[in-house]
Amino acid sequence: MRRDVSQDDGIIVVQNVTKRFGDQLVLDNVSLAVEKGKTTVIIGRSGCGKTVLMKHMIVLERPTEGQVFFKGERIDHLPSRDLAEIRRHYGFCFQMGALFDSLTVFENIIFPIQQKQRITDWTAMSKLVKSKLAMVGMDGFQFQFPANLSGGQQKRVALARAIALNPEVILYDEPTTGLDPVRSDIINELILKLKNELAVTSVVVTHDMKSAYKIADRIIMFHEGRILADGDAEHIRSHPNPIVQEFINGQVSEAELAAIRLGGTCFEAQFDPQDFQPTGSGH
Ligand SMILES: Nc1ncnc2c1ncn2[C@@H]1O[C@H](COP(=O)(O)OP(=O)(O)OP(=O)(O)O)[C@@H](O)[C@H]1O
Numbered sequence: 001m002r003r004d005v006s007q008d009d010g011i012i013v014v015q016n017v018t019k020r021f022g023d024q025l026v027l028d029n030v031s032l033a034v035e036k037g038k039t040t041v042i043i044g045r046s047g048c049g050k051t052v053l054m055k056h057m058i059v060l061e062r063p064t065e066g067q068v069f070f071k072g073e074r075i076d077h078l079p080s081r082d083l084a085e086i087r088r089h090y091g092f093c094f095q096m097g098a099l100f101d102s103l104t105v106f107e108n109i110i111f112p113i114q115q116k117q118r119i120t121d122w123t124a125m126s127k128l129v130k131s132k133l134a135m136v137g138m139d140g141f142q143f144q145f146p147a148n149l150s151g152g153q154q155k156r157v158a159l160a161r162a163i164a165l166n167p168e169v170i171l172y173d174e175p176t177t178g179l180d181p182v183r184s185d186i187i188n189e190l191i192l193k194l195k196n197e198l199a200v201t202s203v204v205v206t207h208d209m210k211s212a213y214k215i216a217d218r219i220i221m222f223h224e225g226r227i228l229a230d231g232d233a234e235h236i237r238s239h240p241n242p243i244v245q246e247f248i249n250g251q252v253s254e255a256e257l258a259a260i261r262l263g264g265t266c267f268e269a270q271f272d273p274q275d276f277q278p279t280g281s282g283h
Pocket residue numbers: 021026044045046047048049050051052053095
C-alpha cells in the first residue's frame with residue numbers, strides 16, 4: 001500500500017522512510033501520519049519491523065532514507081541535545097530494558113521528571129508517584145528494585161513512568177505482552193482513559209488482537225517492511241488479503257505448514273542421549 005503524506009498530516013509523520021541494517025531492508029519506503037488525539041495500533045508478525053518503525057517516531061533509530069516530523073518540524077536529523085527537548089513531549093515504553101535495574105521503582109518513575117526539573121516538593125512527588133502506580137495497580141512497590149518484580153509488574157511500572165509527565169504522545173511497544181488477561185484489560189482501559197480525558201495520542205505495537213480491537217481508532221498491519229492494511233477495526237476484520245486474515249485469526253499459512261512437514265518428524269529432530277555423553281569416556 002503506497003500513499004503520500006505531507007509533514008502536517010499528523011502529530012508524527014513518517015515520510016518515505018527506508019531503513020537498512022547492513023544488507024537487511026527493514027523499512028521499505030514507509031509513509032504514515034499519526035493522527036493527533038487518536039490511538040493508532042500497529043500489528044504484524046514477529047520481526048516484520050514494528051519496533052524499528054516505532055523507534056523512528058522518536059528518533060531512537062535514524063532513517064537510511066526519508067524523513068520524520070513531529071508537529072510539522074523535521075526531527076530525524078536533529079542532534080541528541082535537540083532530540084532530548086522533543087522527547088519531553090513523549091512517553092515511551094519499549095520492549096527491552098524498560099527500567100533501570102539500579103534504581104527503585106520510585107526512582108525509576110521520577111527519573112523523567114528529574115530530567116526536566118529539580119524536585120523540591122517531595123511530598124507532592126510521593127503523591128504523584130503513588131497515583132501513577134495506582135493507575136497500573138502497583139502502588140506499594142515504590143521501594144522495590146526491578147529485579148524483585150515479575151516481568152508483568154516491571155512492564156506496569158514502565159507504563160507508570162511513561163505517563164508520569166502527562167505526555168502528549170505515548171508510544172507503547174507490546175504493553176500487554178506477559179500480563180494476565182485482567183491486567184491486560186487494565187492497560188487497555190488506561191490507554192482509553194488517557195485518550196478520552198487528556199486527548200493523548202497513542203501509538204501501540206501489539207500482537208494482542210483483543211486489545212487492538214478495543215483501543216484502536218486505526219489499525220495498521222505491517223508486513224515485510226511495508227503497510228499491508230490500514231483502517232478501523234471493521235476494515236481489518238473484513239480485509240480480503242489472506243495474510244491479514246491469517247494474522248488476525250492466528251492461523252498458519254499453507255506454505256508454513258508445508259515447511260513444518262518438510263522439516264521431518266519431531267522424533268527425527270530429537271537429540272539422542274549419547275549426544276550428551278562426554279567424548280572419550282570409554283562408553
Ligand atoms: N539495531 C539493529 N541492528 C540490526 N538489526 C536490527 C536492529 N534492530 C532491529 N533489527 C532487525 O530488524 C528486523 C525488525 O525488527 P523489529 O524489532 O522491528 O521487529 P518486530 O516487528 O518489532 O518484532 P517482534 O514482534 O518480535 O518484536 C529484525 O530482523 C531485527 O533483527
